[in-house]
Amino acid sequence: MKKTLIVMMSFAFVFTIASCNKNQKAVKNLDGSWKLVKVNGEAVEEDEAATYDFDNCKLKSEEYCDLTITEDGSVETATYKVTDDGEKLVLRADVGGVAFELESEITELTSTTLIFKTTFLEETSISELTKL
Structure with missing residues (x-):
């Protein structure tokens, strides 16, 4: 029984x-x-395209990394983390004094x-970004 417990704990640690x-x-x-x-498959006009600057960090289970979003000359700061074996992108921001989290499904990351899919207020959108 003790050996079984040790094997199970080792497996959980490796996982x-x-x-x-x-x-x-x-x-x-x-x-x-x-x-x-x-x-949603439609090209974004050059003057309307947002830029996302993701900072690399050593991610721990409840920590977030920094993110800066530039759009129409305005700069917004937020944080992000990746969860679920690299399949979920969670953005956390403060908009007008209200903090919120938005979870998206990463469908492709190279x-x-x-490419990520976001559902917000029962509306789903698919965003595609390319690295600069």
Whole structure:
């Protein structure tokens, strides 16, 4: 019985480390500047394109990394984290004194492409960004 418990604890530890590594790998891929190029399959006009600047950080389970979003000459700061083995992107921001979190599903993340799906107020949108 004691051996079984030790084996199960070891497996849980290895699984936790692997999950953290997938999240950290996604954070590393996100590091840098990204430009919004499509929303719901439609190209975004050059003058309307937002830029997302993701800071790389050593992600722990409840920590967030810094994010700066530039759009129409205004700059907004937020934080983000990656969860669920690199499949979820959680943005946390303060808008008008109200803090909120917005969770998106990462459908593709490579060194040059980020596509995520967000559902907000029963509306789903798919955003595509390319690395600058």
